[in-house]
Amino acid sequence: MHSRHTREVQAPTPRAAYVHVPFCRHRCGYCNFTVVAGRDDLIEAYLDAIEREMASLGEPAAVETLFLGGGTPTHLSGPQLRRLLSAVRRWFPPRGDCEWSVEANPGDIDETKADVLAEFGVTRISLGAQSFDSEKLRRLERDHEDEHIRRAVAICRPRFASLSLDLIFGAPGETLEGWRRDLTAALELQPDHLSTYGLTYELGTTFWGRRLRGELASVEEDAERAMYESAIDTLTSAGLEHYEVSNFARPGHRCRHNEVYWSGGRYWAVGPGAARYVGDTRSANHRSTFTWRRRIEAGQSPVAESETLSPEEQAREKLVLGLRRIEGVSLREFQRDTAHSAEELAGEAIERFLEWRLLARAGDRLLLTRDGLLVSDSLWPELLQGASAAGR
Numbered sequence: 001m002h003s004r005h006t007r008e009v010q011a012p013t014p015r016a017a018y019v020h021v022p023f024c025r026h027r028c029g030y031c032n033f034t035v036v037a038g039r040d041d042l043i044e045a046y047l048d049a050i051e052r053e054m055a056s057l058g059e060p061a062a063v064e065t066l067f068l069g070g071g072t073p074t075h076l077s078g079p080q081l082r083r084l085l086s087a088v089r090r091w092f093p094p095r096g097d098c099e100w101s102v103e104a105n106p107g108d109i110d111e112t113k114a115d116v117l118a119e120f121g122v123t124r125i126s127l128g129a130q131s132f133d134s135e136k137l138r139r140l141e142r143d144h145e146d147e148h149i150r151r152a153v154a155i156c157r158p159r160f161a162s163l164s165l166d167l168i169f170g171a172p173g174e175t176l177e178g179w180r181r182d183l184t185a186a187l188e189l190q191p192d193h194l195s196t197y198g199l200t201y202e203l204g205t206t207f208w209g210r211r212l213r214g215e216l217a218s219v220e221e222d223a224e225r226a227m228y229e230s231a232i233d234t235l236t237s238a239g240l241e242h243y244e245v246s247n248f249a250r251p252g253h254r255c256r257h258n259e260v261y262w263s264g265g266r267y268w269a270v271g272p273g274a275a276r277y278v279g280d281t282r283s284a285n286h287r288s289t290f291t292w293r294r295r296i297e298a299g300q301s302p303v304a305e306s307e308t309l310s311p312e313e314q315a316r317e318k319l320v321l322g323l324r325r326i327e328g329v330s331l332r333e334f335q336r337d338t339a340h341s342a343e344e345l346a347g348e349a350i351e352r353f354l355e356w357r358l359l360a361r362a363g364d365r366l367l368l369t370r371d372g373l374l375v376s377d378s379l380w381p382e383l384l385q386g387a388s389a390a391g392r
């Protein structure tokens with residue numbers, strides 16, 4: 001017999017790190033990330049602060065995956081990038097065949113910056129293409145054109161082992177035909193990886209206010225689902241593996257860093273708004289770049305919120321994150337890794353979703369069906385709450 005107390009599982013040491021770079025040339029209307037637009041005068045002070053935050057680790061933490069996201073890391077100048085990357089390498093030294101991803105915007109990346117990234121060991125570029133259609137890009141308030149994407153791809157191809165493109169669907173006024181043209185244009189560039197996200201209207205963005213005032217109309221739910229299905233069909237027919245709800249990769253090009261998130265793994269994070277999972281605790285820094293910096297400059301912790309998860313909460317999260325992966329969750333491995341069975345955590349909800357054919361079993365694995373993929377976000381709350389939510 002095992003009691004809850006004797007089944008605790010030791011949290012692994014993080015082998016992944018995320019670095020947030022909050023600067024952008026301007027703020028896109030739909031964006032609710034931690035971003036400072038048009039304040040390049042703050043970049044040097046940011047670099048001082050992030051170096052100090054990393055130094056608070058005390059000693060370097062070797063990692064197998066690194067991810068520089070934003071904002072727009074490539075908005076930094078060549079010398080600023082060089083300073084950031086050398087600090088990152090010092091505190092998060094890449095081990096072995098470390099995957100090092102950097103987000104880039106098509107309008108920002110040039111040969112000089114790409115050379116700096118390659119020189120420091122960056123292996124993977126994630127390019128915020130979003131669309132190849134000028135009108136859609138304008139509506140999204142992006143500041144690039146399709147030729148910038150092609151130029152950026154030409155710059156990155158010879159320098160980096162892996163290239164990913166982000167695409168958005170469901171922009172105001174977008175049609176299924178228009179979205180299909182975007183998919184075709186993206187495939188013509190032969191990316192190693194594609195991420196496709198449905199546009200969401202977030203509180204606090206200008207898009208949120210414009211939609212409330214009736215200036216922007218979101219696409220119908222059915223149309224958005226058709227766009228998502230068309231992405232799955234088009235991209236998998238082109239030989240990309242659909243490996244997570246929103247992500248597709250050529251063999252050998254899955255994003256290993258994001259797979260750490262989806263497997264419930266641990267990771268460091270630094271920068272304004274950055275969220276980490278270390279030991280049993282999830283914590284996040286202040287989202288305001290000013291507050292984050294002020295606190296670091298004053299020798300205080302930049303952490304704004306922190307939550308220590310019980311072994312059961314950790315297991316529930318791991319189940320939900322794992323189901324985002326198309327291969328689903330091996331129930332045997334899940335029990336081995338968490339000391340909880342999925343049935344015990346959320347048996348009623350799982351049974352119901354199996355009956356509704358939103359989940360399926362394949363041997364030892366529990367996974368989303370095609371119908372489940374289309375509504376996956378609505379399943380997670382019930383699985384996180386488990387048996388107590390079932391049957392309500």
Ligand code: SF4
Nearest residue numbers: 024027028031070071
């Ligand atoms: S470029 Fe990306 S991070 Fe910057 S404002 Fe636009 S959507 Fe947000």
